[in-house]
Structure formats: C-alpha cells, structure tokens
Amino acid sequence: MGKHIKTSMDEKVIDYLAIEVYKLDPENAVLKKFLGMDNFEGTELQKTIREYKKTGKHPDHYNTDGTWKHESGKITYDEFVKDTS
Numbered sequence: 091m092g093k094h095i096k097t098s099m100d101e102k103v104i105d106y107l108a109i110e111v112y113k114l115d116p117e118n119a120v121l122k123k124f125l126g127m128d129n130f131e132g133t134e135l136q137k138t139i140r141e142y143k144k145t146g147k148h149p150d151h152y153n154t155d156g157t158w159k160h161e162s163g164k165i166t167y168d169e170f171v172k173d174t175s
Contacts, residue, residue, distance in 0.1 A: 098152040105138045106167070109148055112139055 111121045125136055141149065148167035 101134075102152040104135070105149055106170075108135055108138060109142050112142065 108121060108124070111118050115121070125132060125139065127135075138149065148170075150164040150166050152164075
C-alpha cells in the first residue's frame with residue numbers, strides 16, 4: 091500500500107485543529123495520544139504544538155487556496171478565519 095502524500099491544505103487542517111484542541115484542553119486524551127505517536131505524524135504534530143507554545147501563533151507557511159490574494163503568498167490565522175471567499 092502506498093504512502094498518502096499530504097497536501098499543504100491537509101497539513102493546515104491537522105495543525106490548526108490540533109492547536110484549537112490544545113487551546114481548549116491541553117490535557118485532551120486524544121491529542122495526547124496523537125502527540126505521543128512514535129512516527130512521522132506524531133513528530134510533526136509535536137513540532138506544531140511546541141512552536142505554538144513558543145510563539146502563541148498559528149503557522150502560516152502553508153501554500154493553500156487563497157494565498158495568492160496576499161502579497162506575501164501566506165495567509166495569517168486571523169486572515170484565514172475572517173476570509174469569506
């Protein structure tokens with residue numbers, strides 16, 4: 091069976107949802123289970139939460155739909171949430 095290749099949008103969905111769960115309940119059992127996985131996905135999720143703890147900001151490095159509207163080619167979390175297009 092082939093490995094699923096994640097798109098930037100897949101990564102954004104996973105990261106943003108993990109951060110939102112962490113903000114509401116840092117001790118969430120499901121989140122802790124995913125963070126404790128000893129594989130690529132667990133490691134990437136750990137990096138996301140560690141960076142969020144350090145900066146207090148959602149990542150903006152994704153190349154997702156809508157980024158071409160922004161001069162930087164990136165969209166901040168606040169812009170993402172308020173964007174209605």
